[in-house]
Amino acid sequence: xxxxxxxxxxxxxxxxxxxxxxxxxxxxxxxxxxxxxxxxxxxxxxxxxxxxxxxxxxxxxxxxxxxxxxxxxxxxxxxxxxxxxxxxxxxxxxxxxxxxxxxxxxxxxxxxxxxxxxxxxxxxxxxxxxxxxxxxxxxxxxxxxxxxxxxxxxxxxxxxxxxxxxxxxxxxxxxxxxxxxxxxxxxxxxxxxxxxxxxxxxxxxxxxxxxxxxxxxxxxxxxxxxxxxxxxxxxxxxxxxxxxxxxxxxxxxxxxxxxxxxxxxxxxxxxxxxxxxxxxxxxxxxxxxxxxxxxxxxxxxxxxxxxxxxxxxxxxxxxxxxxxxxxxxxxxxxxxxxxxxxxxxxxxxxxxxxxxxxxxxxxxxxxxxxxxxxxxxxxxxxxxxxxxxxxxxxxxxxxxxxxxxxxxxxxxxxxxxxxxxxxxxxxxxxxxx
Numbered sequence: 001x002x003x004x005x006x007x008x009x010x011x012x013x014x015x016x017x018x019x020x021x022x023x024x025x026x027x028x029x030x031x032x033x034x035x036x037x038x039x040x041x042x043x044x045x046x047x048x049x050x051x052x053x054x055x056x057x058x059x060x061x062x063x064x065x066x067x068x069x070x071x072x073x074x075x076x077x078x079x080x081x082x083x084x085x086x087x088x089x090x091x092x093x094x095x096x097x098x099x100x101x102x103x104x105x106x107x108x109x110x111x112x113x114x115x116x117x118x119x120x121x122x123x124x125x126x127x128x129x130x131x132x133x134x135x136x137x138x139x140x141x142x143x144x145x146x147x148x149x150x151x152x153x154x155x156x157x158x159x160x161x162x163x164x165x166x167x168x169x170x171x172x173x174x175x176x177x178x179x180x181x182x183x184x185x186x187x188x189x190x191x192x193x194x195x196x197x198x199x200x201x202x203x204x205x206x207x208x209x210x211x212x213x214x215x216x217x218x219x220x221x222x223x224x225x226x227x228x229x230x231x232x233x234x235x236x237x238x239x240x241x242x243x244x245x246x247x248x249x250x251x252x253x254x255x256x257x258x259x260x261x262x263x264x265x266x267x268x269x270x271x272x273x274x275x276x277x278x279x280x281x282x283x284x285x286x287x288x289x290x291x292x293x294x295x296x297x298x299x300x301x302x303x304x305x306x307x308x309x310x311x312x313x314x315x316x317x318x319x320x321x322x323x324x325x326x327x328x329x330x331x332x333x334x335x336x337x338x339x340x341x342x343x344x345x346x347x348x349x350x351x352x353x354x355x356x357x358x359x360x361x362x363x364x365x366x367x368x369x370x371x372x373x374x375x376x377x378x379x380x381x382x383x384x385x386x387x388x389x390x391x392x393x394x395x396x397x398x399x400x401x402x403x404x405x406x407x408x409x410x411x412x413x414x415x416x417x418x419x420x421x422x423x424x425x426x427x428x429x430x431x432x433x
Contacts, residue, residue, distance in 0.1 A: 022052065042141065175413075207358055239280070393424060
């Protein structure tokens, strides 16, 4: 069942949007509201629209991030940061939040800056978008794939759909997702656009290590993650929560590193060493200093029962056993004043620079993000229009833009599609005068 009206009889449109995701809907709505009475259709090859919106944020939809300074906001984008400065001045997280709240979707800002609907349900966002599309007269066609597109007479587009159906469009907006959707990349390339090769951008690290066995599900609120290599030269670092999983390490701290090192880690075939500072940003001397303080503050406390640095007790005990287990048959008897200096240094190294060998990646096949896409030099970022083909626009993940986890990829989708929709509307309105 389509969420907006359908119109299979028409073949001539002012705007055809290829891709029924967040960017596709937002661009279509923006255009239709600025061009009342215009003909606009969204084509979605799957049976449902807004699939990524539905599953994002664990089904809650991380709408955007509460970072309201455009230049600061661009720092969260490994690719596209320079190009997004102007667009974020035009359409920022503030505008996104006002847009949804003004249409009946109350939002909330969580402690880490992520923005969600107060309902904690992505359905609120989906209903808002589909309702706005319906109200603006946008046609939505599911199970309808765009198979080819060519520039026809007077600069319009001749489109061929699955089943052989043909459409004509004055303007074409491509929002076909990341380049893992190879058709989107191929279609852009058919118009002469350069395509940056796809690479997974947000992924978790596969690690088989006895230190992590039996403590899956534990999370450290603040850890520092670091990846270094000589060839290719790498020095990646991120701070954030780290989650221990059945297959290795995940969480925002890991995902940030994977985003910034997407292409380099791919070259390493996802085999490298990662250092985790379980004590946040404390240095080894600071950890040792804390041990010395505990010798005085807690002379009667057993080390195993006195976890420090916000570390979960089970992780604390696992690391203690790894470093001290061979030398101490009964760790429960070891008290702070009796911790030998050499073992204290080994513990500080294990807590502050815990080394793991990564042997592969893992990701949610439905939700993961890729870098790669249409080369940013081929796009005018004031209008999101192709520099090669007048009337062809891009928005969302089809561009070589990607952000770290936390709502940044959705914000890039809202911003680029807003610019595209406004520019297309201005062009159509001007032509009609």
